[in-house]
Amino acid sequence: MYIDIWQFLGGLVHWLLVDIIGPILGWIGFHGLESWLGSPGVLNFVTILLVALIVFTVGMLVAITHIWQERKTLGRLMDRRGTQVGPIGLFQNFADGLKVLVKEAIIPDAADPLVYNAAPVIIIGVSLFMFVTIPYSQGFYVANPQMSVLLTLAIFSLVPFGVLIGGWASNNKYTLIGGLRAAAQIIAYEIPLLLSVIGVIILAGSLNFMDIVAYQQSHVWMVVPMILGFVVFIISMNAELERVPFDLPEAEAELVEGWMTEFGGMKFGLIMMSEYARGFVGASIATLLFLGGWDMPSFLQFIPDELWFLAKVFAVFGLFIWIRGAMPRVRTDQILAIGWKRLLPLAAINIFIAIIFKTLGWF
């Protein structure tokens, strides 16, 4: 059971523009406008806008809920209650958002204003761009390109660019160092991340999220044969998202927020938001590639696919939070050592395992 958002919204737009607004315009006498509104191009364009708006809203709401989930779960991990604003703390994010919105927009004197202002836009834009290729179910997506896995991971690796120029444009030596560290870390962990995904792609034989989920529905969840790849993927994703224990560029508990030191007000809010948006995308990639996407046991078919998908995403993000609550931070040299000396060989072994399984035809 799934919602076909394109069909639904296309029908809605057709009904609205052709059956309701069109006759009214025709009655007034605007026949040219009526036929223009009824043309397939306009209908398609309005439908795309609506779909993008809905998927964007859902993605942002899920990202906000991730912040709430992190606050509450970390509270429980530390034997406290977490946020308490509103019913079970749900309004805290909106209060925070209002607070950063009404703050003054300050640009440091020494900063490069153009790049300084462009960096948060690049970061949040790139982060939200990734919502496009994430399918929530067979019908709930914005775009379904043939190589959506490749496209998503390619967009994922655009973020260090924004981080680096954000750290450089602030004209502060600490932000520059933080930006360089963040870029080095993200680039270093890109490789094990991609290599761990390759095993899944070999088994499924496709670079499309839909096909990979369909393969898992008919065979077995990828986490079973590719457990090594799953572990590598989760660790690398933690490093990609700059979360504890790999939050060295930020170190928000000890240092001054790393490369985002000089950003204040809504710019900081956007950067913070983009982190959790990327967290949501990372968790959903893990869900789609390894945990079967919207696959479910057959006796639970009455629950919609989208809810299943979101439940798995929240579980994966809960794993991220659990890791954050449990682990101490690693040193700079340890970060790179773990990335190059441990995860890269493991990912290579994972590829060999995938090739062996594919050759033997086990999965």
Place this chain on the structure above:
Amino acid sequence: MAEVQKTRKDKELGLTGFILKPMLLTLKQTIKSTIHRPQTVQYPWEKIVLPDVFRGRPGLIFDKCIGCGICMRICPTRCIDLVTVDDLKKEEGKPAEKVKRPRVNVGRCMMCGYCAEYCPTNAMIVTPEYELASWTREDIIYDPYKLQFPGVPGNEVHIIEVLPSEVKKEGVVPRPNTENKDLPILEEKKCISCSRCAKDCPTEAIVMKEFGVNEKGRPIKRPVIDKEKCVSCETCVEVCPKDALTMSEVL
């Protein structure tokens, strides 16, 4: 015996110490604090259950107090003074008797409970009240009437005594220290027979006795102290006009 040289490898935590152990620990903690509530107490709405021996602000049982002023003298922050107030018990048709009772500046009180500990009649007690904020400084000076508190047995504080030799014996109950106490002693040369000590003694432990007549034909009176009744309050020492009385400390 040669010490075992710790190699660098021994000091490293490794997979178990770095990943598995903290993950398990936090999982246990999360389950615990999800099933039971977290440690946080949401103070204005929830309050911790206080133990019986909680030492909050001092309280006063008005009728037990004898106005001796030991609490005033023992108070480390000097927040207690004695004021003269109307007695609560009064007979019909007569004006109320004036008595001395302690007044406490709770703003300066440090809740040590010494006043309750040294009170000879256990009239001063410790109460479980700790929410003492007020809008003015005058409000937190508690006069004897405001200081009253219906005491329950746990609110009294005793100085209890156990000898070191008795600690490991069975059947020895800690007991209040009553046998050894400081007593005022008289320097006879300085005494002028004014008998103010006898008038001011809160327990009437001092009685003036006549010892003959002096040159002018007036009776020579000297205070005789009843050791059982005396509570070592030093009132007589303070009121003596010629410093004839001093406290002899028990060593």
